[in-house]
Amino acid sequence: MLAFAFRRILLAFVTILVLTATIFTLINTNQNTLRAIAINELGPQTPAEDLDSWVADNVLTKPLVVRYGEWLSGFAVGDWGESAVFRRHIFGYDAEAGRNKWGVINERLYATGILAFWVFLIMVPVALLIGIFAGVREGSLRDRGLSTLSIMTTATPEYISGILFMVALASRKYHIFNHIPDIPTWISTGQYATLDSFYFKAVANMRNGISFEDLFLPVLTMVVYGVGYIARMTRASMAEVMSSQYVRTAILKGLPRGTVIRRHALRNALIAPFTVIMLQFPWMLTGVVIVEVMFAYKGFGQALFVASTNMDFNMIMACSIVSVVVVLLTQLISDLGYVLLNPRLRLR
Amino acid sequence: MELLIKALSDLWPIWFALAGVFIISWPTRQYTGLYGKLYENPIGLIGLYICLFWIFAAIFAGIVTDFDPEAQSVALRKKGPGAVSRDGIIAILGGDVAGRDIFGRLFYGARVVIPISVTATALAFVVGIVAGLPAGYFGRKTDAILSFLANAILAFPVILLFILIVLIARDGPLIPTLLGVLGFAPVAFVVVAAFGLYGKAGRTGLLLATLLLPVAIVLAWILGSWFSLLGWLVMAAWAAFFISRVMNCGDRKLAVLTVILVPVLGFIYSRVAFSLPDLGLIAPVVAGLFGEVGSQKFNEIEGMVNNLFIPRDAALNVFIAVCFASAPGIFRLVRGLTLDTKERDYVAAAQTRGENTWYIMIFEILPNVRGPLIVDAALRIGYTIILLGTLGFFGLGLEPTSPDWGTMINIGRGGARSYPHMVIPPALALMSLVLGINMLADGLREMSLKD
Numbered sequence: 001m002l003a004f005a006f007r008r009i010l011l012a013f014v015t016i017l018v019l020t021a022t023i024f025t026l027i028n029t030n031q032n033t034l035r036a037i038a039i040n041e042l043g044p045q046t047p048a049e050d051l052d053s054w055v056a057d058n059v060l061t062k063p064l065v066v067r068y069g070e071w072l073s074g075f076a077v078g079d080w081g082e083s084a085v086f087r088r089h090i091f092g093y094d095a096e097a098g099r100n101k102w103g104v105i106n107e108r109l110y111a112t113g114i115l116a117f118w119v120f121l122i123m124v125p126v127a128l129l130i131g132i133f134a135g136v137r138e139g140s141l142r143d144r145g146l147s148t149l150s151i152m153t154t155a156t157p158e159y160i161s162g163i164l165f166m167v168a169l170a171s172r173k174y175h176i177f178n179h180i181p182d183i184p185t186w187i188s189t190g191q192y193a194t195l196d197s198f199y200f201k202a203v204a205n206m207r208n209g210i211s212f213e214d215l216f217l218p219v220l221t222m223v224v225y226g227v228g229y230i231a232r233m234t235r236a237s238m239a240e241v242m243s244s245q246y247v248r249t250a251i252l253k254g255l256p257r258g259t260v261i262r263r264h265a266l267r268n269a270l271i272a273p274f275t276v277i278m279l280q281f282p283w284m285l286t287g288v289v290i291v292e293v294m295f296a297y298k299g300f301g302q303a304l305f306v307a308s309t310n311m312d313f314n315m316i317m318a319c320s321i322v323s324v325v326v327v328l329l330t331q332l333i334s335d336l337g338y339v340l341l342n343p344r345l346r347l348r
Numbered sequence: 349m350e351l352l353i354k355a356l357s358d359l360w361p362i363w364f365a366l367a368g369v370f371i372i373s374w375p376t377r378q379y380t381g382l383y384g385k386l387y388e389n390p391i392g393l394i395g396l397y398i399c400l401f402w403i404f405a406a407i408f409a410g411i412v413t414d415f416d417p418e419a420q421s422v423a424l425r426k427k428g429p430g431a432v433s434r435d436g437i438i439a440i441l442g443g444d445v446a447g448r449d450i451f452g453r454l455f456y457g458a459r460v461v462i463p464i465s466v467t468a469t470a471l472a473f474v475v476g477i478v479a480g481l482p483a484g485y486f487g488r489k490t491d492a493i494l495s496f497l498a499n500a501i502l503a504f505p506v507i508l509l510f511i512l513i514v515l516i517a518r519d520g521p522l523i524p525t526l527l528g529v530l531g532f533a534p535v536a537f538v539v540v541a542a543f544g545l546y547g548k549a550g551r552t553g554l555l556l557a558t559l560l561l562p563v564a565i566v567l568a569w570i571l572g573s574w575f576s577l578l579g580w581l582v583m584a585a586w587a588a589f590f591i592s593r594v595m596n597c598g599d600r601k602l603a604v605l606t607v608i609l610v611p612v613l614g615f616i617y618s619r620v621a622f623s624l625p626d627l628g629l630i631a632p633v634v635a636g637l638f639g640e641v642g643s644q645k646f647n648e649i650e651g652m653v654n655n656l657f658i659p660r661d662a663a664l665n666v667f668i669a670v671c672f673a674s675a676p677g678i679f680r681l682v683r684g685l686t687l688d689t690k691e692r693d694y695v696a697a698a699q700t701r702g703e704n705t706w707y708i709m710i711f712e713i714l715p716n717v718r719g720p721l722i723v724d725a726a727l728r729i730g731y732t733i734i735l736l737g738t739l740g741f742f743g744l745g746l747e748p749t750s751p752d753w754g755t756m757i758n759i760g761r762g763g764a765r766s767y768p769h770m771v772i773p774p775a776l777a778l779m780s781l782v783l784g785i786n787m788l789a790d791g792l793r794e795m796s797l798k799d
Contacts, residue, residue: 012585015503017499018408018500019500019503019504023512023516033516149792151783155730155783156783157737157778159741159754159761159775160737160757161759163757163771164772166765167764167765167771167772171765171768255524282505285507286505286506286738290738291505294761301507304507304508304511308511308515308516309515311516319508320508323505324503324504327503331503
């Protein structure tokens with residue numbers, strides 16, 4: 001077990017080295033990207049010759065391998081450089097910095113962490129419940145309905161559900177309650193008062209920390225796309241367990257159905273979804289970029305997008321490493337967890 | 349309401365085509381195998397017809413719509429459903445920010461989205477199969493190296509991969525290189541299949557034959573201008589070699605297929621990846637052989653063929669990005685299935701018979717794992733469409749004038765709250781197509797479980 005984990009961690013380090021070297025080479029050998037980096041320093045109106053000479057003087061001073069080595073050694077000790085777009089240090093706490101003592105990555109990861117926390121807190125229980133309810137009786141009407149629902153949510157990526165929610169919940173003119181006049185009067189007395197309490201801003205404010213308003217639409221959007229997949233996996237796993245020998249034995253033994261499901265079926269049925277849930281993290285990184293760009297939520301994904309469209313070299317490298325580490329870490333946890341949860345594998 | 353009727357009646361070619369398919373398929377459903385069985389599964393059937401709807405929409409886009417998808421008209425700018433253009437034509441779903449007819453762009457969008465997603469998924473599958481079969485079958489170092497590569501690519505979140513390929517490597521050498529590597533997979537597949545089929549004939553000849561094509565392509569790269577003749581010579585030698593083998597081989601159908609497939613795929617590959625053979629270079633030869641008239645005819649043909657298999661830049665970037673992103677997943681699937689299958693009795697039997705390793709992989713293992721592969725292919729096309737939409741949403745990849753759904757959503761999303769008619773149609777279109785594909789995949793899975 002320990003040897004396995006150790007080997008995986010070693011492999012992860014090799015992967016990170018290979019990937020960063022690839023990105024580093026890609027950016028540093030392409031004339032256009034180098035010019036784009038120079039534009040960040042010299043401004044958009046600079047002629048191409050000046051850009052090229054800046055690149056020759058400031059970037060292409062040493063061989064590629066040496067520069068990569070320098071960047072890597074700096075990175076390893078926490079010196080992730082300055083961001084050209086955000087105009088501040090990228091990582092760590094800097095007591096001498098002005099208003100923002102924490103680096104861009106720290107701040108953005110905190111905001112995205114809160115978003116992800118709420119997404120998982122809502123998505124996982126809902127998905128598991130849907131999956132369990134559907135899988136307990138395979139082929140029933142309830143199963144058909146819930147399965148169709150989960151297929152529908154997996155067919156609705158964030159940029160579609162986000163747009164639909166934006167129109168339905170954040171538009172004064174086309175707000176969903178404008179078209180269903182009965183519901184607001186039914187909920188409270190005044191139509192406009194209710195509309196306001198169901199009216200969400202499509203652009204996150206985030207001035208005074210992260211509020212419910214900022215989180216509502218992004219979380220909702222991400223939950224909708226993520227629920228279906230986990231629910232389907234849970235359903236498949238649950239259905240398989242329910243048709244197994246030991247569950248049949250438990251039922252024939254005369255145990256109440258609830259006890260059979262809770263004590264006998266659920267434990268084994270939840271092993272497979274665990275892996276799926278852990279592997280949702282890499283998927284979430286894509287979703288986070290979409291949702292944060294769409295709702296102007298100032299998190300990691302938005303920083304990644306802004307950095308790469310403006311060719312902010314240090315920021316791109318930092319974001320790449322953070323996302324690769326997240327992916328590798330979740331893969332590791334999911335593999336280890338799978339072994340720990342499954343008694344048959346634990347003995348080996 | 350009137351608009352709805354007009355929309356439905358405008359779509360008449362699609363309805364006719366769907367009805368035609370149904371009328372032909374329903375009575376013959378017992379004879380059409382897997383496809384026929386879909387007619388017993390309501391969810392799969394609905395999915396199938398949603399997919400067919402969009403395929404016919406792509407085919408008949410020119411007939412269905414009243415407007416040119418890229419033509420801009422001030423009268424339609426930001427106008428809602430039912431807006432009337434200056435020529436008095438009704439734009440059923442209104443116009444977008446630039447005054448283009450949304451209804452028409454929706455159907456032209458299918459024409460952009462479906463071919464890219466299907467071909468990219470197909471190529472990704474061939475890549476996954478070509479790498480996954482040996483990784484699973486040989487294990488050890490082959491597996492270790494290929495798996496490391498696949499896991500490294502998978503360690504990138506898709507969005508980062510897209511940004512790297514489309515934004516950073518846009519004009520660099522990465523895209524042509526990737527195209528060269530990924531595009532070689534189909535050629536390699538056919539070559540290896542041929543290799544397997546004729547495996548018993550002795551190793552030297554086969555090694556030679558297998559190496560000939562890559563060598564020809566490398567030569568093409570170095571020599572450039574002389575390849576047109578040289579390439580065809582090599583292809584001819586290749587064909588002759590196989591025809592001579594076909595004579596002593598039992599499985600003629602497959603053999604002939606390989607003889608045709610290898611040169612054709614090789615030609616397409618060298619054309620797509622290296623823009624070679626350059627037909628213009630044969631022109632003097634033709635002129636010398638057939639005189640002035642022959643040369644003129646040749647020029648006409650050249651004009652027609654010149655754009656054949658030469659991909660557009662923007663579409664190519666998107667294509668490569670999507671293909672590159674989904675190939676490792678398919679690799680893992682094929683590898684796992686191969687690991688499972690290689691212990692079976694029929695594989696052991698083939699090994700005992702002394703069959704060629706490649707023959708066992710492609711003609712024993714691959715056909716027996718086709719069930720899960722077909723289901724996964726369907727799901728993956730759906731996922732590819734979502735990825736294409738993601739690219740469009742970020743404004744990466746295709747030109748801003750392109751009528752694909754992701755780009756439409758991106759253009760309209762700024763004003764989505766005031767003009768929802770600009771974003772909701774493409775959103776629903778994308779959603780319905782992906783939903784259809786997922787339902788089709790679900791139906792296929794249920795059927796494969798029944799067997």
